[in-house]
Amino acid sequence: MKYDLFFKMAKEAGLEEAELYINRSTSLSFQLFHGEVVAYENNDSQNVYARGLLHGKAGAASCDTFSKEKCAYLVKEIVQNAKVIENEDPIVIFEGSPRYKKVSSFNKALHDIPFQTKLDKMHKLEAAIKAGDPRIVEVEAVAYSESSEEVLLLNSKGLDLHSKSNYFVTYGAAVAQENGQVKSNYEMKFGNDFDELDEEELARKVVENTVAQLGGEPCESGKYKTVLAPSVVASLLKVFCNYASAEEVQKKSSLLIGKLGQKVASSKVTIEDRPLDKSLFARWFDDEGVATSNKPIVKNGVLNTYLYNLTTAAKEGVQSTGNGYRRGSSVGVSSPYLVLRPGKKSQEELFAEVGDGVYITEVQGLHAGLNPQSGNFSLQSTGFLIKDGKKDRALDIVTVSGNLLSLFGDVIAVGSDSKSLPSGVCCPSVVVRKLGVSGK
Amino acid sequence: MISKKLAIDVLNEALRSGADYAEIFYEDSTAYSVEIENNKVERSSSNSTQGVGIRLLRGNESVYGYTNDLTRKGLIGLAGSLANRFNGERVLSVEDLTQIRAKNRNPVVHSYDDVSKEDKIALIREGTQAIADLGDPRIVRYTGTFLNNHRFVAVFNSKGKWFKRDSEFGRMMYQVIAADQNGFESAYEGPGAQQDISYFRTKVTPKDTALKAANKALLMLTAAECPSGRMPVVIGNGWGGVLFHEACGHPLEASAIAKGLSCFNGMYGKPIASKVVSAVDDSTIPGAWGSIDIDDEGNLGSKRQLIKDGILVDYMVDDFNGRRMGREGNGACRRQNYRYCPTSRMSNTYIENGKSTKEEIIAATKLGLYAVGFNGGSVDPTTGEFNFGCSEAYIIRDGKICEPVKGATLIGKGNEILQKIDMVANDLELGQGMCGAASGSIRTNVGQPTLRVSEITVGGRGGELKL
Incomplete structure (x- = not known):
């Protein structure tokens, strides 16, 4: 087998253990503008991440082409890199879990659908957006992309794991104009069952999202009872869950240090790590080869567990929770699929419960406006006023500010409108007791 | 090879x-x-x-x-x-x-x-x-x-x-x-x-x-939490240039302009900023973080004057988007690596020195914010709506820099904010960052001298700004 050479060379170089993590992908994408395919891409590539242990220290190297020459490069660099490591954290090259529960997120049928069928659907989507409302002055882009990915994990202890997944993402973006005001917005649909792609429905949402923002002006600055749309909750939830990483806790930079078994959010909040659900994000082994499991991270507001990879688990003498995932050349701690358990109320019922407040549909610039250490955020946002229990006029850009811990502590209701998002989070709208809004 | x-x-x-x-x-x-x-x-x-x-x-x-x-x-x-x-x-x-x-x-x-x-x-x-x-x-x-x-x-x-x-x-x-x-x-x-x-x-x-x-x-x-609301903001030199990068740089890339999707379309030769603003994108600064000698289409690096005394005079253009604009590229075609289709991007982009001094600008500000550290930001080139986050800021009272505040995010619309720059100092500096867009993450310098925006929306958790 072509990867055997790497392990042979690693052994000859004196590495005690070695590992290869290979990610291969093929993708197809295209974009329409004014009825023309302005961009078309067809790609085929791989990433090879290699690790090895020398005197118990781990060196790392990566490449994308794989050859005898690259094997030699990987081994040489691993040896050199391992020699300079001073940190004494245990690095484990794993022999494998006793049992794995396999789940698949690969649908062969997606790739069998002819290109022309996909193109026709996108032409229809573009036309439907254009025709959707006289205030739509431009269809900024209509795009389709699909990707098939394979993960291979091989190591010197004989571990040989392989998983495959595929998905498509399609989106439409439009520009609306009225009385000199210009607004742009989009909507996307993703999945791996092409039959679920309803272009009329998607076009309707693109148009609705875009024209609904017209006529807006900022609200008065102040504290508001707030409904956060699923995509907004997802962005914030992802950062919040990073505080449950044992790595952050051990390195003393988590807001959830010493909070195991304690209340860290409102009792309405239950957040689960669900890699074994039949979702596009399904993973039955993590990037270190540990079998994954579904489990609550926060249950009715109480912190149920921290998330561990093999290194953080070994430091505390506990088992890995199967949350070792790669961030480039090293293995960190994260979850592939986070689920915020939905409640029973529809979005309309949430508005009614709020009475007067704001409904935030979008936040921008999380990398700039959210401090992951303190949990404080102040984010460019758009949305609507809520008046007399109903969605009212649009808000022109405002900022929404608060703190992540307080926000999840202030959740007073959770909706039933769960939505799965491309970031690997599935969540509904939530109502927060109060959030700062800066407008006029 | x-x-x-x-x-x-x-x-x-x-x-x-x-x-x-x-x-x-x-x-x-x-x-x-x-x-x-x-x-x-x-x-x-x-x-x-x-x-x-x-x-x-x-x-x-x-x-x-x-x-x-x-x-x-x-x-x-x-x-x-x-x-x-x-x-x-x-x-x-x-x-x-x-x-x-x-x-x-x-x-x-x-x-x-x-x-x-x-x-x-x-x-x-x-x-x-x-x-x-x-x-x-x-x-x-x-x-x-x-x-x-x-x-x-x-x-x-x-x-x-x-x-x-x-x-x-x-x-x-x-x-x-x-x-x-x-x-x-x-x-x-x-x-x-x-x-x-x-x-x-x-x-x-x-x-x-x-x-x-x-x-x-x-x-x-x-530091206390930053106040919120609309207020004058003095933006520090160097990394403060992320304001121009987001609010104006991205909307002046041919990828937005060529398709008519920029908030600055139709403004060529017209004022888009106040008269004290001149700005360039210069990929020829020796050894600078964002410089390139030759772009991905074989066009040589160049110094592009984007805005002169408030007037829009040029864009960052690649050959492909240039086709829609009836012109050739000017050396701005870049990509992260071979996995990205290239397009028009910035290099070292900055607002040029003005005539004021930093001290004059602070002294002329009765009540406002002095923002000196930044986390980056983002923009929608079509609407011009942008944000950028401040990591270090101070309150200005009666022309003096006072207590530090944290957690401020500045938001606005590119085409409006450039008109509100009313003072530009002479202490130009550049700051290094990574810019993410369609052709991936590339090295860019942002930059500016200290300048003042007469009014911008500041989002913070500290309530109203008081003298």
């Missing part, structure tokens, strides 16, 4: 079905990064990136593909499958390729490849040791990272040209997390340049950089 003969064959295969332009982008890069956490080397890793991207154009259509299969069979196969997108007759073929040579303004005399890992570690440790020596128990976690990249690129195109670009850069980054009974704060500094390792001992030093990050994190622990 691909031979000239193979490149000609691949280009001709790509052109067989009617493409009016074809291009091969070959890349062979290596990178190294080492991270010291709490004064111990925690990570050391090496990367090799090697692949080919092939682009075909026909009118306003672009076809792109990439592969790691660098054999003749792999490359001809990719060119052929991309050519299948078109079904016309050949309009062009390539007989020979002539090399274009660009002046090398960014030579790295002592290659990073010849500097040992131990020396890079010793450099970065000077900074982490300085943080350790502070002995401040409030500093709970700190990292120092050094990374360097050696990038070799060769481009062959159907205009019968080929060129190579061999560049290197280095960067050091320090991040400090501090905590007290009230919570956590963090701060970051990350200077970089297309210069050799001596840059990090002369122009900037590890110790100064690391201590700057540490002191900022500690200062922010004591």
Whole structure:
């Protein structure tokens, strides 16, 4: 087998253990503008991440082409890199879990659908957006992309794991104009069952999202009872869950240090790590080869567990929770699929419960406006006023500010409108007791 | 490396079905990064990136593909499958390729490849040791990272040209997390340049950089929450230029302008900023973080005046988007690596020096915010709606800089905010960042002198601003 050479060379170089993590992908994408395919891409590539242990220290190297020459490069660099490591954290090259529960997120049928069928659907989507409302002055882009990915994990202890997944993402973006005001917005649909792609429905949402923002002006600055749309909750939830990483806790930079078994959010909040659900994000082994499991991270507001990879688990003498995932050349701690358990109320019922407040549909610039250490955020946002229990006029850009811990502590209701998002989070709208809004 | 003969064959295969332009982008890069956490080397890793991207154009259509299969069979196969997108007759073929040579303004005399890992570690440790020596128990976690990249690129195109670009850069980054009974704060500094390792001992030093990050994190622990509302904001020099980068730079890229999707469409030759604002995008600054000698389409790097005394005079243009605009590219075509189809991007983009001084601007401000540290931002080029986050700011009262505040985000619309810049100082500086857009994450400098925006919306958690 072509990867055997790497392990042979690693052994000859004196590495005690070695590992290869290979990610291969093929993708197809295209974009329409004014009825023309302005961009078309067809790609085929791989990433090879290699690790090895020398005197118990781990060196790392990566490449994308794989050859005898690259094997030699990987081994040489691993040896050199391992020699300079001073940190004494245990690095484990794993022999494998006793049992794995396999789940698949690969649908062969997606790739069998002819290109022309996909193109026709996108032409229809573009036309439907254009025709959707006289205030739509431009269809900024209509795009389709699909990707098939394979993960291979091989190591010197004989571990040989392989998983495959595929998905498509399609989106439409439009520009609306009225009385000199210009607004742009989009909507996307993703999945791996092409039959679920309803272009009329998607076009309707693109148009609705875009024209609904017209006529807006900022609200008065102040504290508001707030409904956060699923995509907004997802962005914030992802950062919040990073505080449950044992790595952050051990390195003393988590807001959830010493909070195991304690209340860290409102009792309405239950957040689960669900890699074994039949979702596009399904993973039955993590990037270190540990079998994954579904489990609550926060249950009715109480912190149920921290998330561990093999290194953080070994430091505390506990088992890995199967949350070792790669961030480039090293293995960190994260979850592939986070689920915020939905409640029973529809979005309309949430508005009614709020009475007067704001409904935030979008936040921008999380990398700039959210401090992951303190949990404080102040984010460019758009949305609507809520008046007399109903969605009212649009808000022109405002900022929404608060703190992540307080926000999840202030959740007073959770909706039933769960939505799965491309970031690997599935969540509904939530109502927060109060959030700062800066407008006029 | 691909031979000239193979490149000609691949280009001709790509052109067989009617493409009016074809291009091969070959890349062979290596990178190294080492991270010291709490004064111990925690990570050391090496990367090799090697692949080919092939682009075909026909009118306003672009076809792109990439592969790691660098054999003749792999490359001809990719060119052929991309050519299948078109079904016309050949309009062009390539007989020979002539090399274009660009002046090398960014030579790295002592290659990073010849500097040992131990020396890079010793450099970065000077900074982490300085943080350790502070002995401040409030500093709970700190990292120092050094990374360097050696990038070799060769481009062959159907205009019968080929060129190579061999560049290197280095960067050091320090991040400090501090905590007290009230919570956590963090701060970051990350200077970089297309210069050799001596840059990090002369122009900037590890110790100064690391201590700057540490002191900022500690200062922010004591800072009050930033007030919110609309107020005058004095934006500090250097990284403050992220305002212009987001609010104006992105909307002036041909990728937005060519399709009529920019908030500045229709404004060519007209005022888009107040008269005190002149701005450029200059990819020719020797050794600068965002400079390029020759772009991905073979156009030479240039200094582009974007705004002169408030008037819009130029854009960042690549050849492909230039087709819709009826003009050629001006050296702005860039991409992260072979996995990205290239497009118009910024390089070193900044507002030029004005006539005021920083002191005059502060003294002329009765009540407002002085923002000096920034986290980056984002923009929708179509609406011009942008945001950027401040990591360090102070309240100005009666023309004097007063207490520090934290957690401010500034928002606005590009086409409105540029008109509200009413004072520009003469202390231009540049700051290094990574800019993410359609063709990936690339190195860019942002920059400006200290300037004042007469009114901008500030989002913070501290309530109303009071005198």
